[in-house]
Amino acid sequence: MPASEPAAAVRAVVPLSRWAVLRRLHFYAGIFIGPFLFIAALTGLAYTLTPQLDRIAYGHELYVDQITESKVPLADQVDAARAAHPTGTLTTVSVLDDPHATTRIAFSTPELAADEKVDTVYVDPYTGQVRGTLTTWYGSTPTTTWLDSFHRTLNLGDLGRNYSELAASWLWVVALGGVVLWLGRKRKYRGERGRALVPDLQAKGVRRTRGWHASVGLWITAGLLVLSATGLTWSQHAGAHFSTVLDAMKGHAPALDAGLTSGHHGTGTAPTGEGLPAGVSLEQVIRAAGPMSGRTDITVPADASTAYVVAQDDGVWPVGFDQVAVDPRSGEVTERVEYADWPFLAKLTKIGIRAHMGELFGIVNQVLLAALALGLLCVIVWGYRMWWQRRPRRATARLGAPPARGGWRALPVWFLAIAVPVTIAVGWALPLLGLSLLAFVVFDLLAGAFRWALRTPGPRPVD
Template identity: 40%
Template structure:
């Protein structure tokens, strides 16, 4: 019996050129190439950011080990009044104004007294005092609340120890991490695969390049939410985008609130130096404790004639950052602010920054950040490995035709759309906007040099446009 041949299935009609699907179909090869080029160029910056970020996740343990002499004191009896501890620190730094006091938060931990020693921005001279004997155990130059070892790692991660010029590197890395994540998701989730599970789970068979590509895509999908979170929160510290974020938060009243430091009536004020500092600190701290402020705190002396602030320093979950303003002369509470009363946007910003720093959920937070940093490292390495297996010049003089998507020209509408997005992004994030425009110009120049034909070509099983090359010139798997 002869089988009746089956008629070929009719292909669906393509959408109209102006339809969203048509625009996306025109965008896809361009997005694929941007993902490819950006990975090659920005990869080293991402690798440095990931390695230094991985090192940063270990800083709490490194800091406790490297500065154990400053941080800890043997419990040798009841704690002395905090005023005596502060006075002992002040005696070692005559004439310097006190900027912050952090009383011992738990048994066996020293009290910190910081001074304005006219150091680099955000740096203070901090004296560590034994709370049981008032003995000065160490004097270190600290960066905000971080001790020297964490300060070095923090600045290495943010600016490569180059100051403001080096912050361009971290802004470039954070910006393009978001772009590479979104573009990678679009490429991976629209791939032509035999089974949908291949978009989420790596394959174990096939050529070396196909296996690496599968792992690269699957790991990228699973880590995408974490990468976008790191990019968004990292940009808040950036030089250009960060200032725009701050301006937006101010305009929308999303800034971190604080207790009022308005001048005190009838107070002439005096510099926060000398023997009176210890007594004032003790009076202010006692008033804050009596008002219900518990847990670890920092005492911030105000300007002459202004109230002092006492702020909770618990940045883990649940967050304890209630604060009060106190008249240092009388111990009168002049203002209160509970963390529960912060605007929602300010809380989210606080939690986002603390999670980025590994503070919000303690060790679990550190492990999650370490996993994301490790994932980013292997993704960059896999990306370069895929490029090497598909490199332009191969052994024996054989050549392979162009990057992924190079046989398809984007439609004019898709180019216009992406250019408009680049301009819009450039207004808020100049580093990303300028670099994105450069990538578009580079892509156009390389396309013109290759003399690409107009119109789509065939698409391989991985979703990237395949090059028409002679079978004998294809690279080995």
């Protein structure tokens, strides 16, 4: 054998070992993380329908029957809401730029405050009549709140948040890993290069299933990466690390100072929580803040040293999240924070979250999210079907075996020197990914040791 042949053989083995490691990782992630991804996709699909569900379930509270030329003053609407809800502290008055929408007036109670919820009274702005009361969470109706919590936590509290974070942590790994494996396979078989984006409808059995699994996965990869990244930004563990990075890069949205200086203190009656403070009307407060699209939330001053906070909440492109502090006595603007002045990372985070929630592009955003969820559900089912189809045809092995192990042994030192620190860094940034990956490695080593022990012959009997 020529001297160059062993070197060539080694060079051929190294790429194969990388593929083997990637296939085994993709296999383990699909088998063990697949159920979490399936639940996240299924609950996310349900959440995309919340605007329509709200209109069906709470149309009477959310919308008026008839639009007229004039509206009842906001102070009178607050009085009507207080009469219908005599307990609790008045916190927020919300008006929408939709002429069909009711005014939402929120009252906080100690029982609800622990869950960050309020009682919201819905008032017809044209008649001043109360149309109903709902317990809401950051403006969300009970149905939307329940589906949101089910998607994030399975309604299990902080413990349940680990499921969605685990799914989001692995989503980008399995998506990118699958793309690399599929494109690598198409590159290997030159005649199939043009079929990467479409399944081979002539194929049978596992090849047909793999074609659908990979082709649909390729189409939805970009969307899955967005969902993974945006989902992790407000997760429990990875989200805390992300917030630390934003602190270091000064990427948080600037906070509005609603405190009144001595020069702005008046002599009017201090707020009591029963109603509005003495001074300018809410209409004057809104005019002082300037025109705002979407929903405008007016936070009532908690005491005599606090201003009204007028906050824009418009999650539809082009978005707007301006905030303005207005003196309740004089109607002067004491501070303004405009969305246009936010740091780039803060803007990107806000836009990403609203896209994840299906708001950014309205009904188009909902349809795209629903398509992504359905696509992911199908890809997961096809993945498990491949596992079943690859099972050996004998009674002793009812499930498909994982790809061959031991590929990492052929990896070059320089590759491991890069891969190991990068993996540790990613594991620190995404703790649940790091811990579950470590669990996979331990499981794989134990499984290998167990199989080796079964295959090792025992000592021969002594004659």
